[in-house]
Amino acid sequence: MPDWRRGLGFGSLRARIFAVNIFAVIVLALMLLYIDSVRSRLLDERTTELARQAVTIAGFAADVPAPARAASIERRHFGRGTRLRLYGPDGALVADNWRGPAAQRFVLDDPAQDSWRRRSAKFIDRALEDVGSFKRVPPYVEAAPDRAGQWAEIAAAQAAQLAAARQASVATALRRAGDGNFILTAAAPLAGGAGTIHLTDSAADLTQILRAERLTSFWLLLGITGLTLLLSFYLARTIVRPLRMLAIAAHRVRLGRSREVVVPRLPERRDEIGALARALSDMSIALRLRIDATEAFAADVAHELKNPLASMRSAVDTLENVEAPALRARLLAVIRDDVARLDRLITGISEASRLDAELSRSRFEPVDVGALCAGLAAAYRTTGLESGVRIEYLPPVAGAARVLGDPARLAQVLRNLIDNAISFSPRPGMVIVSAETAPGRVFLKVEDQGPGVPPENRGDVFKRFYSQRPQSEDFGRHSGLGLSIAGSIVEAHGGSIRVDDGAVGGAVFTVELPAA
Incomplete structure (x- = not known):
């Protein structure tokens, strides 16, 4: 649980500031009560x-x-x-x-x-x-x-x-x-x-006694006030110094030096300053990871775009020196395929780059993912039959499968998984879509009858631009971003996604989400 969500108790700054300030007030009140009681008694x-x-x-x-x-x-x-x-x-x-x-x-x-x-x-x-x-x-x-x-x-x-x-x-x-x-x-x-x-x-003698008692109490109060001031200075010092350290670190991050900046986490501080330090440290780490991810994404994009561009350049250069109609037609077909591949890549890259921003603006609502699966399965039956693949839906055994999320993005996850399953399924073949419930969890499964995913590659299938296709399939027909986008959406919903072996061969993709 984050520090700011956990009660800090007496170690919090609020409690310490209150204790330092209330101490002198309590002593003053006790002094007044004491003098009043002495006067009344005498x-x-x-x-x-x-x-x-x-x-x-x-x-x-x-x-x-x-x-x-x-x-x-x-x-x-x-x-x-x-x-x-x-x-x-x-x-x-x-x-x-x-x-x-x-x-x-x-x-x-x-x-x-x-x-x-x-x-x-x-x-x-x-x-x-x-x-x-x-x-x-x-x-x-x-x-x-x-x-x-x-x-x-x-x-x-x-x-x-x-x-x-x-x-x-x-x-x-x-x-x-x-x-x-x-x-x-x-x-x-x-x-x-x-x-x-x-x-x-x-x-008159009692008045002198009372004034002597009052003078003694005054010196006591003066000493306690001095102690309170010392405690206040100490408390201010323990607040100002770490805040100055955090401000310097934040300033360095603002200047673009986030990679070399180490924000102190102050693990010994169990108060609001410590909670702030750890939150800023986590934020700087997340920012560093986001910068690294952006740089890696840019490098992957450059690499993926370079391949079809190089192929197109080679085909165009060759086309200038070829007179045979059949060979020219083949080169033009290569150029058209590369243009189509570029279009798919740019579309996928555009969607992937907008995904985080759109997810941050999404408003989650209760979604019946069982009904969502049923609707998508019905919509895919025509597409699947045209490609020789039958789509089947297995509803949950008991109750409704409800989660909190963005229905459009959850539908996109299912579409990407179903499209991937159809692309790997044999003809004729079948893709099974199912929804299951467990205490506090909802499971969505998409199972195909394809070749499956080797265990050593299961951690890579959700990476950007990863594609492991059969040799018989045309190169570049898929952008390699569908499963990566699906994984990002699932993580934004607080869930997880994995791939396992199917019951009778093939692969089964399982999405696990917290129940609403």
């Missing part, structure tokens, strides 16, 4: 921790007497500067641990004062969030006056407490500050409706 862990702290503080605050509750809240501080507020039942701010100059606070940077590096980092943060699965969050805004109503999580926690029969409840929220960092909040109501604890924490 925020979830911090949110869970903040919610647990809110519930714990709400439990302690509920046990503290109301007059001392505010002071207890304002004395509590956290390492990251977490803001702790207590809102009363009416929503007013009761206590805030950020009050006082010594309070630890997280700082929100002013975006207007950001350097270009910080602005670039924030832009990348937003871009990765847009590409990933992370949803946009509302901005962090501190309203004035500070009341519980500005925090949706406080209302959610209070509603959850009512729904849970006054058991401990908590609600959280995620917002983004103006400096690009996430702000996490958690609200937990005090037992008995005595107020609500509200915790606010900055995730």
Whole structure:
């Protein structure tokens, strides 16, 4: 099977180009998924921790007497500067641990004062969030006056407490500050409706962790991109070099040097380049064989035409010096025979030279060769009877003998075989035409009662201008092209032709064709 018809699998150029280009894309996608998963995990862990702290503080605050509750809240501080507020039942701010100059606070940077590096980092943060699965969050805004109503999580926690029969409840929220960092909040109501604890924490440290992970992933992606470029250069080199070799070979063939050009077949390449190289090599070999065949055909034509021309020249030269009427008549008869022979040769040569081109333009169609044989046998019965030869047709035993082909050319094959059989048959004699079928094959046979073909000559009978006739037959009556033309037509139909001994003497020509 040709390379271009056989699947090339992963070794094909298409698969390798796809693999090289998709590799970096897959790594980028995995990097985005990894960063997205790390961000979600860190925020979830911090949110869970903040919610647990809110519930714990709400439990302690509920046990503290109301007059001392505010002071207890304002004395509590956290390492990251977490803001702790207590809102009363009416929503007013009761206590805030950020009050006082010594309070630890997280700082929100002013975006207007950001350097270009910080602005670039924030832009990348937003871009990765847009590409990933992370949803946009509302901005962090501190309203004035500070009341519980500005925090949706406080209302959610209070509603959850009512729904849970006054058991401990908590609600959280995620917002983004103006400096690009996430702000996490958690609200937990005090037992008995005595107020609500509200915790606010900055995730600036998480942002730094994410940016460090992103930088590591960036260097990894940069390295993989470099590797991809190297693989791309290597792949381009493995494509360009053999293509340049093939282009040079094709150029040399175009300049008419096909005999000395050896197109590399690249047997180690099992991809499209290798398939192209082998196809071009086969094409150059076929072209070389066609050129050789054309040269041989021209030499054969020159040789075959030279014989009758030499005979005619000799007869014409002799005719000028002969006065005897009988001898002049014999010389004129020789000239007429040579002219007739030239006419047959030129007709056969013309048909043989057009055969390949016409076969390349032919459109094959289903042909019932059994019916074709029957029609030709019936048409030849009159011709055969006039020459003393009877034509018989034996149809196939079972089914129709159908092939894909050109009906006119297949009829020409049968005519050439029948004409050849009639010319070799004794008088009286018989020629048997038959059609047989086998699984996937169709056989056409033409059998005569002539002298047969010696085994050593059976490979030559299908060559151009080959003719082995009895001594009693006039020389030059046949062009020697009929069987050669028949063989070319059969080969163009994907079949074969051979000659064997007949069952009771003579020769039997068998044409084997693929069934339709």
